[in-house]
Amino acid sequence: MKYLSTRRRHPAAKPLILVLALFLVGAVYALVIPSSQVSAAPGLSQQVQEGKALFQVSCSSCHGLNGEGTSQGPSLVGVGAASVDFQMGTGRMPMARPGQQAPRKDSEFSPEEISAISSYVATLGPGPGIPAASVVDPSKLTDEELARGGDLFKTNCSACHNVSGQGGALPNGKYAPPLTGVQPVHIYEAMRIGPQQMPVFSKNVITDEDATQIIGYLETVQNRNPGGGLSLGNLGPVTEGLWAWVVGIGGLVVIATWIASKGARSK
Ligand code: HEC
Ligand code: HEC
CATH class of the missing domain: 1.10.760.10 (Cytochrome c-like domain)
Incomplete structure (x- = not known):
């Protein structure tokens, strides 16, 4: 049986199978490897592309079309996603006008927009990421x-x-x-x-x-400190000192008056 079955095979079967196998490996490689490279490659994901588009509208006037920086704003290469998430999440960026220190304010951007721009800036160079x-x-x-x-x-x-x-x-x-x-x-x-x-x-x-x-x-x-009028709110040495003064001196006055009146009575 064994002998017969091998004999029935065509003489070209072995090389053919080899070629087929090589072809298959090649096909699998072509399918798997480049696609995994695509997903790892920066600049190609849809989120990054959206981020780049948003960036060019809202940020490029100061930071340059590719985040390289201008005289109005620093380069964002290597600042990382964390920096963008912080600057936009706290409403500091986009800066309304160039100034010394951008104040914290409510952000006009949605979390999705912020994360798109963060992902885009992260592709410009390695930097700190957003924490889990x-x-x-x-x-x-x-x-x-x-x-x-x-x-x-x-x-x-x-x-x-x-x-x-x-x-x-x-x-x-x-x-x-x-x-x-x-x-x-x-x-x-x-x-x-x-x-x-x-x-x-x-x-x-x-x-x-x-x-x-x-x-x-x-x-x-x-x-x-639950807030409201009762808490001093750690407002600083002036208010706290004032309270110490009012309560402290006030208390002394009350005690002094009390002692004086007692003293007067015992006379
Ligand atoms: C009017 C000009 C202006 C615009 C518009 C602007 N920025 Fe800025 N940005 C600045 C300046 C100036 C600084 C540096 C001062 C600072 O850090 O507060 C800065 C700092 C930053 C930093 C910190 C950089 C670092 O070194 O850590 C990030 C991140 C940033 N901007 C992101 C953005 C993004 C994203 C946008 C668009 C949504 C934007 N900025 C729009 C002017 C601008
Ligand atoms: C040398 C002074 C200095 C030290 C030390 C310092 N910070 Fe800051 N911090 C600043 C300044 C200045 C800013 C404002 C930056 C800006 O406006 O862009 C800031 C901003 C911040 C903000 C942003 C607040 C907001 O309004 O959104 C946080 C949060 C913060 N610091 C936390 C910390 C923590 C936590 C530490 C200690 C681990 C620390 N800082 C140490 C000077 C300092």
Whole structure:
């Protein structure tokens, strides 16, 4: 049987099978490899293309048609998706007019538009990326971890932003903004990109864990004072000093009057 079956095969069968096999490998290669290269290649995804189009409408007047920068705005090559997400998410960009420091405001762009422009700018050169949601979620932190976040904040950030994150003035009319109401993702991104005079805090200095704890601390500080007229709101030394003065001196006056009236009675 075995002998017969081999004999029945055509003499050209073996080479033919080989050729067929090679052909198949070639076809599979042609199908699989280039397509995976396409999805990995920058500049070709639809999101990136949309981002580029939006960029050229809203940002290129200052940052150049290809993000190379102009006299009105810096080059965005290598600033990373995190920088765009931060600048647009906090409403700083697009800047209304060239100025010293773009203020925080509500963004006119949708999250989809921001992420499209972020993906486009990320293709210009490697830079810090947007963090995963779990990294910026402080909800599972223990009290000790929150306290550690407070220590980290006091060591690294309070010099400019004040111990409770209320912000402060910097030389030359610039300022470190208050950190109340800033989204966790933007707190993370600010540390990684260091906008304006703020230093960059790399993962070697502030690990992702540290970052989550700092975010947790800032949320705690923010929720501690429920706002409204009753809280002093950490408004600073003037108001707090004024209150200390009013309550303190007022209290002394009351006590003095009380002692005086007692003294008068005992005479
Ligand atoms: C009117 C000019 C102007 C326009 C329009 C503008 N920018 Fe900017 N942009 C600036 C200037 C000036 C700076 C540097 C000052 C600063 O960082 O606050 C800057 C900084 C940035 C940075 C930070 C760069 C870095 O080195 O980290 C990013 C990211 C950015 N812009 C993105 C955008 C995007 C995206 C748009 C469009 C949606 C845009 N900008 C529109 C002027 C502009
Ligand atoms: C040397 C001063 C300095 C230090 C230290 C500093 N920052 Fe900043 N920070 C700034 C300045 C200045 C800005 C405003 C940048 C701008 O307007 O583009 C800023 C902006 C921010 C913002 C954006 C707030 C907003 O309005 O959207 C966050 C969040 C932030 N800093 C967090 C931190 C954290 C967390 C630390 C410590 C790990 C820190 N900063 C340390 C100066 C500083």
